Amino acid sequence: DTEVTQTPKHLVMGMTNKKSLKCEQHMGHRAMYWYKQKAKKPPELMFVYSYEKLSINESVPSRFSPECPNSSLLNLHLHALQPEDSALYLCASSLTGRSNEKLFFGSGTQLSVL
Amino acid sequence: GENVEQHPSTLSVQEGDSAVIKCTYSDSASNYFPWYKQELGKRPQLIIDIRSNVGEKKDQRIAVTLNKTAKHFSLHITETQPEDSAVYFCAPSGGSGGGADGLTFGKGTHLIIQP
Numbered sequence: 001d002t003e004v005t006q007t008p009k010h011l012v013m014g015m016t017n018k019k020s021l022k023c024e025q026h027m028g029h030r031a032m033y034w035y036k037q038k039a040k041k042p043p044e045l046m047f048v049y050s051y052e053k054l055s056i057n058e059s060v061p062s063r064f065s066p067e068c069p070n071s072s073l074l075n076l077h078l079h080a081l082q083p084e085d086s087a088l089y090l091c092a093s094s095l096t097g098r099s100n101e102k103l104f105f106g107s108g109t110q111l112s113v114l
Numbered sequence: 115g116e117n118v119e120q121h122p123s124t125l126s127v128q129e130g131d132s133a134v135i136k137c138t139y140s141d142s143a144s145n146y147f148p149w150y151k152q153e154l155g156k157r158p159q160l161i162i163d164i165r166s167n168v169g170e171k172k173d174q175r176i177a178v179t180l181n182k183t184a185k186h187f188s189l190h191i192t193e194t195q196p197e198d199s200a201v202y203f204c205a206p207s208g209g210s211g212g213g214a215d216g217l218t219f220g221k222g223t224h225l226i227i228q229p
Contacts, residue, residue: 033217042203042219043158090157099207100146100165103217105157 002027006091006106014114015081021109023074023091029104031097032074034066035090037108043090049074050097081113116141120204120220128228133194135223137204138186145208147180147187150219153200162189166208191225199227 004025013019023032031050035043048056049068063085065077074091088108094101117140127133137147148163164171164178164187171178177190187206191198204220 040222042222045217099217102148102160102163103150103158105159107157 002104004091004093004104004106006089006109008109009107010110010112012112012114013078013081015083017081018077018079020078021076021089021091021111023076023106024072025093025104026072027093027104028071029093029095030071031094031101032068032071033092033094033103034064034074034076035092035105037088037090039087047076048097055097078111081111083113086111086113116144116206116218118204118206118218118220120223122223123221124224124226126226126228127194129194129196131194133189133191133198133225135189135202135204135225136186137188137206137220139206140185141206142182142185143208144185144206147178147204147206149178149189150203150205151200152203152222158203161202194225194227196227196229198225200225 007022033048034046036046037043045058046060047066052068063080067075088110090108091106092103094103119138121136145166149161150158151161152158162173162176162178164180175192180187201222201224203222205217207217
């Protein structure tokens with residue numbers, strides 16, 4: 001299994017809603033990432049978990065809350081989002097989190113905030 | 115952190131012709147140079163990468179060349195086909211940033227293959 005699986009594929013939510021994005025991989029990778037991608041822009045790093053510990057938080061607003069229950073699962077909890085948070089949210093994984101490793105991306109969750 | 119520039123932002127070529135995309139980086143300690151391809155509505159996928167101890171790497175119609183002195187590397191696609199139409203991102207890393215320290219992507223090149 002060389003896939004990173006994300007659910008849901010699409011999500012529409014209001015600014016007062018609470019929702020969660022889920023990501024799963026069974027490649028034995030120990031690093032998992034959340035990226036945000038706006039249309040016609042490159043992916044921007046939001047969070048990195050390496051060996052289930054949050055190692056980077058790129059000053060992302062607190063309305064985004066990551067969680068890594070174990071090395072195969074990664075969640076992103078969303079609360080009180082703004083319309084400008086509408087974007088494609090990509091999960092990725094790599095073997096250990098070293099900087100010279102291939103990233104495996106999931107298909108993403110297309111999020112619309114109304 | 116790494117300062118990455120990618121050129122051109124859009125490239126239109128006739129089917130069968132070659133395409134070249136260039137990526138310039140600032141961190142002289144970078145030692146890993148990948149290219150990712152993202153088709154419309156799809157996930158980014160690694161298509162080729164090179165490490166700093168190698169000057170060129172080829173995989174069928176795709177090649178990457180590295181000039182560490184000038185701090186740039188390029189993606190070369192020969193005999194382009196319609197399925198090569200996509201956005202291509204470079205992501206140099208391995209220096210003071212990258213991987214668990216954060217991967218910086220170039221702004222992307224939209225490659226259009228004209229039939």
